Amino acid sequence: MNMSMSNKPSAFFIMLAVIVVLSITAGCSYDSNPAAVFHDEQSAALHMDKSYVALTELNRLSEELYSASNKGNRQLAYTILGHLEKASALPSVRQQGTPQGWIAFDKSLKEVKQVLSQTGSSRDWYMQAARIKLASDALIRPEAGLWLQYEDILGDDESRMRQAWQSQRKGYSEETLISLRIYNEHLQRFEVAALMQRDASLLLGLRNQLVYTEQLIRHVEKEGKTNATSIPQAFQNLILAQSHLFQGDHPSIAAQSDPRVMMPGGNPSSSEQLAILYISAIVMSMLALVGWRRFAYERRHGSPYSPANGNKKRR
Structure with missing residues (x-):
């Protein structure tokens, strides 16, 4: 009789322990999915932020090139053009826009570089600088370029x-x-x-x-x-x-x-x-x-x- 009574609390505690373990296990498995989703969203946000930063830099350099062409500052424009070529070649930048757009963009960069290496009026490279500026702006502001x-x-x-x-x-x-x-x-x-x-x-x-x-x-x-x-x-x-x-x-x-x-x-x-x-x-x-x-x-x-x-x- 005493042994029977002593076994009942033991069984009760065992069942309670099993319930607690199952609850903890279920809780951990439940929390793992939101954590994974949050990590994916955070990675996507960081990737988007990286692209935005790169596009912002491209846009800034394009505006500087355009400003230099307005002022006829050939030396400054040539320096900016070098930075612009590197900025536009980044994968995070190239994934935006279209293949045809980038072909035209590279062609404008090439024509600006060619004109800058020759003597002539700044008007000769003003058009290309304007084209590059508007294209960069379209990439960073696709809805309101x-x-x-x-x-x-x-x-x-x-x-x-x-x-x-x-x-x-x-x-x-x-x-x-x-x-x-x-x-x-x-x-x-x-x-x-x-x-x-x-x-x-x-x-x-x-x-x-x-x-x-x-x-x-x-x-x-x-x-x-x-x-x-x-x-x-x-x-x-x-x-x-x-x-x-x-x-x-x-x-x-x-x-x-x-x-x-x-x-x-x-x-x-x-x-x-x-x-x-x-x-x-x-x-x-x-x-x-x-x-x-x-x-x-x-x-x-x-x-x-x-x-x-x-x-x-x-x-």
């Missing part, structure tokens, strides 16, 4: 083109082309930033429409068709292509614009699209220069510009 403000600027440029064409006053076509040249310069300025955040086909669609509009204006002027309805439609397609780029809409504007703007041979690859963009920019710049020389000549002499006569005078 400075390049997005160019949508209104391009809208004003297009409005001036339209007004100049509709005025039908003397020299209206050249005024239209001058506004188009300004539009092109603004577009060149934020192209790299746009490539960091948008598909290259959207930028290519706007480029194609801009080239086509310029060619159409010259053709209509040559034919003397002052009331051509194709010009207002080209302006409208330009606005549409512009909207697609800034809003990031798909499909590409090439499917909706004038069929003569479409690229033959199917859709080009990413590298081909980028090459076409640069070729288009060069063509636009050359045509704009010819147009400006013609306009300036007519204003000075009051007679049509003749390249042949101009060459004879220079001899």
